[in-house]
Amino acid sequence: MDMLMGEQIAAAGLTDWRKLAQGLHARYLVADFGSAARFVAAVGDAGDELGHHPGVSIGDGFVDLRLVTDDAVYREDDGTEHVIEWVTQQDVELARRITGIAAAHGLDADPTSVSMIELGLDTSRSATIAPVWAALLTGNAEAQGRGTPSDEIRDATGRVPNLWFGDADDNEPARQRFHVEVYVAPEVVEQRVAAAVAAGGTVVDDSNAPGLTVIADHDGNTGIICADLSAATPW
Numbered sequence: 001m002d003m004l005m006g007e008q009i010a011a012a013g014l015t016d017w018r019k020l021a022q023g024l025h026a027r028y029l030v031a032d033f034g035s036a037a038r039f040v041a042a043v044g045d046a047g048d049e050l051g052h053h054p055g056v057s058i059g060d061g062f063v064d065l066r067l068v069t070d071d072a073v074y075r076e077d078d079g080t081e082h083v084i085e086w087v088t089q090q091d092v093e094l095a096r097r098i099t100g101i102a103a104a105h106g107l108d109a110d111p112t113s114v115s116m117i118e119l120g121l122d123t124s125r126s127a128t129i130a131p132v133w134a135a136l137l138t139g140n141a142e143a144q145g146r147g148t149p150s151d152e153i154r155d156a157t158g159r160v161p162n163l164w165f166g167d168a169d170d171n172e173p174a175r176q177r178f179h180v181e182v183y184v185a186p187e188v189v190e191q192r193v194a195a196a197v198a199a200g201g202t203v204v205d206d207s208n209a210p211g212l213t214v215i216a217d218h219d220g221n222t223g224i225i226c227a228d229l230s231a232a233t234p235w
Helices: 006-011 033-050 089-104 126-138 186-198
Strands: 018-020 023-029 055-059 062-067 069-075 081-086 115-123 162-167 178-184 202-208 212-216 222-226
Touching: 023 089, 033 055, 033 062, 033 089, 062 089, 115 126, 126 162, 178 186, 186 202, 186 212, 186 222
Parallel strands: 115 162, 178 222
Antiparallel strands: 018 023, 023 062, 055 062, 069 081, 115 178, 202 212, 212 222
């Protein structure tokens, strides 16, 4: 099934959901574990009908859901096809059904609270070092390049954050090459940046804001606040 571009996801009008990194994410607020279990069971039934299911996490007062297709098709301009993890039409359809199920259960969505962490490592030798990180993070060599045409490390169980590799020039002066990327809903980027600054952080690069804002701590270590604006709908 073909991957959906950001504007296609935005056009779907999924008000309860936000696209973070590769997938769609939602949080629904629940009164207790029983309410969460009944909601998840209903979501499971809907997934059975479509032959597709979300990742689910139940916490204290909430249910988190993630939708992504493991075998989405990405086509390069020359027609070369890659099988990747990404949002497809089946994710959009199931997201709509889940929204309806949540409404039927009297649950409120809390889309601004969703977030996702990824790790970034700048290197000029991703193919060389990726096997080490695949083994270290997941213990599974197949995690290298899973769901991506690159060397990115992705744990099939979702227990550890994805690790992607950025470009680096070995001739550059020594600098921080590892950083954390925090994906948030687009409408809370400004709030998150302000909170980091209020805590003593410094904005060192906002040239690509609000999609990417680089924040440094007191020691100069950097992290990036990220938002997928291509799939954003008015809020």
